[in-house]
Amino acid sequence: MKKLRNKILSAVLVLSLLLTSTSFAFAVGEEGTTEEPVQEVKITRDEIASLTPSSQNNETIGYAENIWCAFDGVNDDNKFWHTSWNNEASSENSPATGMRRSVIIELKEPQLISKFVYYPRSGDGTAGTQNGRFEDCNIYTGDTIEDIKSDKRKLVGSGNGWENNADAKTIVLEEPVFTKYIMIQAPVTYGDDRNNNPTSSSASALEIELYKDMSKYPTITEQPKSAVYGPNDTIGALTVSATDYQNGSNVSYQWHEMVMGENGEYIDTEIGGATNSTYTPTVTKETPKYYYVIVTDSKTNVSVKSDIVTVAQHDGTDMVAIAGGKFYGTFTEAVEGAYAGGTVWVLKNFTLSNNVNISKELTIRTIESAEEPATITRGNNFNGIMFTVETNGNLTLDDIIIDGGAVWGKDNTAATATSNSGIKGGALVKVVNNGTLTVKAGATLQNNENISSAGGAISADADGSNYSKIHVYGKILNNKVAEYQWNNGGGIASDGDLYIYEGAEISGNFAPHSNQSGEGGGIQIFQAGSLYLYGGTIKDNEAGQCNNISFGNSDSARKRPVQLMGNVEIESINLKNRNTSDINKTIEVVGELSGSINVILSDGVDGDTIATINENVSKENILSVFKVNNKITYLSGNKVKFGTEANYSTKLTSEKSIIANPDGSASTTLTVEATGTEVTYKWYSCDADGSNAKLLEAQTTNMLTLDNLEKDSSYYYCEIDNGDESRDGPKTSTICEVKVTDFYPCSKAIDKFKNI
CATH class of the missing domain: 2.60.40.10 (Immunoglobulins)
Structure with a gap:
C-alpha cells in the first residue's frame, strides 16, 4: 500500500509540474518516499534593500554603473559588476564587507534562502574576458549586518573548482536559511593577473541570483x-x-x-x-x-x-490627501509636505489646475480603503504640464489615474477620433534630465492632447550627459500630440531611457502626420534615447508614419540596441532609422522571450540582421516571436535575420542507376538547386521509406559526392533551410534511390547489344 501511495503521489507531482511555470524540486527520502516539494522563486531587485561590494571598478565597462548591474535580471554583456583593479589586491580584508572579492546583500525582509546562481561574464576566457570569474565561491549568512561583516558570519554553502567559462554555476543550500543578510564571496577567481598566484585579485559577475523556498512560507489570504x-x-x-x-x-x-x-x-x-x-x-x-x-x-x-x-x-474638514503623517486640503500642499521617499495618499477624485513640481523621491497613490483608483483630472482652464519631474526627482504613480480631460467621441480613443471636444494642454508628465518616472501596474495615464511638445502623455528629456528614466508597468491610453512640426510620440516621446515591463499596455494613442513628423503613435525614441522592452503590450496606436514604435536618427554617440525579453505583444516596431549593419542599432535579445513582435524595415534587404541573441539566452522559440516585412526569419549563429524562404528549384530524381567499375567500385554525385537567403544543406542516408535517417557529416553544399559504393541500392535525401534554422522549418527533397549494377565486359556488352 505504501508503494502504491508513493506512485500516486509521484503522478500527481508530475502533473503539477506540467501545469505550472514555477520551479519545483522534490526531495526523495528512504525507500523512494517523496518528501515535500521545494518551490523556488527568484528574489527580485525590488526585494533588496542594499548591496555593499568589497569594491567596484570606477571605470566605465560598457554601460556598467555599479554592483546593481549584477542584480538587474538582464544578461547584458555590456553591464556587469567588476571589482576595483587595485583595492582587491591590497588586503585580505575589505573595510566595506570584511572580506575581499565579496558583496553583502541586505534584503528588505528576511527570506528563506535556498539557492544561489552565478552567471560569469561572457567570452572565451582570453584577452581579459576571464578576469574575475569565480573558481570557488562561498555563501555566508548573518543575524545582523555587523555579524555578516565579522567572524560571526556562518558558512551555509560553497562551490569549488568551477570551470573558466561563461556557463551558469549553482549552489543549492543543504538547509535553507531564513535571513535578511547574505554575503557572496569568491576566495579564488580567474584572471590575467593570476599567473602563478593562487588567485586573481579581482571578482566579476554578469548576474547574481538568489532564490527563496516559498513552500515553507505561511500565506496571507486576506x-x-x-x-x-x-x-x-x-x-x-x-x-x-x-x-x-x-x-x-x-x-x-x-x-x-x-x-x-x-x-x-x-x-x-x-x-x-x-x-x-x-x-x-x-x-x-x-x-x-x-x-x-x-x-x-x-x-x-x-x-x-x-x-x-x-x-x-479627520476633523470634518474636506481633505484631499495624507502625506507626512498629516491631512491636507490641497494636493500641492500635500506634495510639498511629504518627506523625501514618502507617499502622498490620495483620498478622492479631484481636478488639478496648476503644475506640480516633483524634486524629490515621492509616490502618489490612492488610499487602499478606496473601492477604485482615484482620478486626478486636468482643470478646465489649465493648459500647462500637469506634473514635472525635475532633475534628480523620482516620481512613482501607483493605483492612480491621471486624466488630461480630452473627450474623443463615441470610440473614446485618440487613435480612432479626429478631434477632441474636451480640454487640451501640455504633457501629463514631463521628465527633465536625470529625473525618473515609474508608472506602476495600477496606474493609468489617459485622455490627454498635448499641444506644446512631443509625447501625448509623457515627454522625457536628455541633455547629452544626463538622461531621464521612465519605467512603465501600467497603462498609457488614448493620448495625442497636436499637429505641428515635431509631433512625435502619441503616447510617450523619450530622449532618455525608456523601460516597458510585462503587464504594461500602451494603446489607443495618436500622432497625426504633419511635415516631417507624425511618427510613433505609441512610442517615439529620439536620437539619444534607449528602449528596453521587458514585456508588455503595444498595439492599436496610430500615426502618420510608424503606428506603434518609431525611432529618430540614431547618430548619437550613445546609440544602443533595443533590449528585448519577457512576454511581449508588439504590433509594430519600425526600424526605419536603425542601420541593420550596425549591431548597436538593432534589437538585442537579453532574456527568455515569448509572444510576438512585428518588425518593419522599409529599407531592409534580405539577409539583414534584425536582432542578436546574448550568449546565455536560449534560442528556443525565438523565431516564433519575430515577424519581419512579411518575410521569414531565420537564425544565423547568434543573429536573427530575415529573407526569402528556402525552396527547391531543382530537386533530386527519384532514381539514379550507375554501373560499377571493373574493380567493383562505384561513385556518383547527387545535386539539388535551391533559392532563398543563406540557404544551408544537410544530406541524409536512409531506408527506402525514409526511416533510419542518418546525417552525413561535412556534406553541407548542394552536391553530395558518393564514393566506394557497393553493388546494391542505397537511399539519400537533402534538407534545405535558411541559416541555422528558419521560422517556417526545413524543406525536404524527394528520396533518391542510387542503384549500383555489375561491370559488364566488352564481349558481354556486344552480345547484349546484338540481342536488342
Whole structure:
C-alpha cells in the first residue's frame, strides 16, 4: 500500500509540474518516499534593500554603473559588476564587507534562502574576458549586518573548482536559511593577473541570483485594509487572514504600529499583546498612523509581513490627501509636505489646475480603503504640464489615474477620433534630465492632447550627459500630440531611457502626420534615447508614419540596441532609422522571450540582421516571436535575420542507376538547386521509406559526392533551410534511390547489344 501511495503521489507531482511555470524540486527520502516539494522563486531587485561590494571598478565597462548591474535580471554583456583593479589586491580584508572579492546583500525582509546562481561574464576566457570569474565561491549568512561583516558570519554553502567559462554555476543550500543578510564571496577567481598566484585579485559577475523556498512560507489570504474615518466615526478593527505552509491554522501574529518622525522616518513599535488576527488601533484625530502584522508559521518559523496600511481620522474638514503623517486640503500642499521617499495618499477624485513640481523621491497613490483608483483630472482652464519631474526627482504613480480631460467621441480613443471636444494642454508628465518616472501596474495615464511638445502623455528629456528614466508597468491610453512640426510620440516621446515591463499596455494613442513628423503613435525614441522592452503590450496606436514604435536618427554617440525579453505583444516596431549593419542599432535579445513582435524595415534587404541573441539566452522559440516585412526569419549563429524562404528549384530524381567499375567500385554525385537567403544543406542516408535517417557529416553544399559504393541500392535525401534554422522549418527533397549494377565486359556488352 505504501508503494502504491508513493506512485500516486509521484503522478500527481508530475502533473503539477506540467501545469505550472514555477520551479519545483522534490526531495526523495528512504525507500523512494517523496518528501515535500521545494518551490523556488527568484528574489527580485525590488526585494533588496542594499548591496555593499568589497569594491567596484570606477571605470566605465560598457554601460556598467555599479554592483546593481549584477542584480538587474538582464544578461547584458555590456553591464556587469567588476571589482576595483587595485583595492582587491591590497588586503585580505575589505573595510566595506570584511572580506575581499565579496558583496553583502541586505534584503528588505528576511527570506528563506535556498539557492544561489552565478552567471560569469561572457567570452572565451582570453584577452581579459576571464578576469574575475569565480573558481570557488562561498555563501555566508548573518543575524545582523555587523555579524555578516565579522567572524560571526556562518558558512551555509560553497562551490569549488568551477570551470573558466561563461556557463551558469549553482549552489543549492543543504538547509535553507531564513535571513535578511547574505554575503557572496569568491576566495579564488580567474584572471590575467593570476599567473602563478593562487588567485586573481579581482571578482566579476554578469548576474547574481538568489532564490527563496516559498513552500515553507505561511500565506496571507486576506490583507488588512486602510481606513479613513470621520470625526464621529468609531474606529474599526484591522483584520488579517492567513494559513500555514500546509494550509492549516498553525500561525502566530504580531501587530506593529508606525508613526511618522520629525525627519520623515517611520518609528516602528511592536504592539504588546496584539497577537491575534484582529487588532483595533487607537488613533488621534489629524494624526494618521500606519500598521502591519507579521505572520509566522509555527512549524517552520518562517515569517511574512502584511501590507502597510493607513488608519486616520479627520476633523470634518474636506481633505484631499495624507502625506507626512498629516491631512491636507490641497494636493500641492500635500506634495510639498511629504518627506523625501514618502507617499502622498490620495483620498478622492479631484481636478488639478496648476503644475506640480516633483524634486524629490515621492509616490502618489490612492488610499487602499478606496473601492477604485482615484482620478486626478486636468482643470478646465489649465493648459500647462500637469506634473514635472525635475532633475534628480523620482516620481512613482501607483493605483492612480491621471486624466488630461480630452473627450474623443463615441470610440473614446485618440487613435480612432479626429478631434477632441474636451480640454487640451501640455504633457501629463514631463521628465527633465536625470529625473525618473515609474508608472506602476495600477496606474493609468489617459485622455490627454498635448499641444506644446512631443509625447501625448509623457515627454522625457536628455541633455547629452544626463538622461531621464521612465519605467512603465501600467497603462498609457488614448493620448495625442497636436499637429505641428515635431509631433512625435502619441503616447510617450523619450530622449532618455525608456523601460516597458510585462503587464504594461500602451494603446489607443495618436500622432497625426504633419511635415516631417507624425511618427510613433505609441512610442517615439529620439536620437539619444534607449528602449528596453521587458514585456508588455503595444498595439492599436496610430500615426502618420510608424503606428506603434518609431525611432529618430540614431547618430548619437550613445546609440544602443533595443533590449528585448519577457512576454511581449508588439504590433509594430519600425526600424526605419536603425542601420541593420550596425549591431548597436538593432534589437538585442537579453532574456527568455515569448509572444510576438512585428518588425518593419522599409529599407531592409534580405539577409539583414534584425536582432542578436546574448550568449546565455536560449534560442528556443525565438523565431516564433519575430515577424519581419512579411518575410521569414531565420537564425544565423547568434543573429536573427530575415529573407526569402528556402525552396527547391531543382530537386533530386527519384532514381539514379550507375554501373560499377571493373574493380567493383562505384561513385556518383547527387545535386539539388535551391533559392532563398543563406540557404544551408544537410544530406541524409536512409531506408527506402525514409526511416533510419542518418546525417552525413561535412556534406553541407548542394552536391553530395558518393564514393566506394557497393553493388546494391542505397537511399539519400537533402534538407534545405535558411541559416541555422528558419521560422517556417526545413524543406525536404524527394528520396533518391542510387542503384549500383555489375561491370559488364566488352564481349558481354556486344552480345547484349546484338540481342536488342
